[in-house]
Amino acid sequence: MAVIDERVVNIDDVKLEHFEKGDQFASDGVRIGPLIGARDLGYSYDVVPPGKRSCPFHSHRAEEEMFFIVRGSGTLRYGDETRRIRAGDVICCPTGGPETAHQIVNDTDAELAYLSVSTMMPADICEYPDSDKVGGFAAGFRHVTRRGQHLDYWTDEI
16 A cells, blocks of 8 residues: 555645746746656646746647646746736646747746646757757757757768
């Protein structure tokens, strides 16, 4: 019989790690999945301070994400659109290109907290429309480059 306490965590009891990059990006967050033994889904909890965002505007070619707004409000950037979001909202971000790019922005004067759930694929390609970058990610591999820096498959092979 499995011990249920090893599969349950309360967000009020987890230790958050602070992240900050430049003037736009900051959050206090934790990857919950490893704490509760998740295998195929990634779980994270983020608290974004006023005027910040936790990550760049991006899309995934392999991983689907879902966000649940726990408290606060802000703006969701999704593709070419924006909309107000608030506590209780569930947001679906399926795989795709720039049309599914997404970002949660805390443009209020109070904290914005959300839970994210994502499929844990062995590899993913992310696109960053604001900075015209593309990144490839897999176990032990992380490469980000500008979209225009393309090499032909056969470069330096023949």
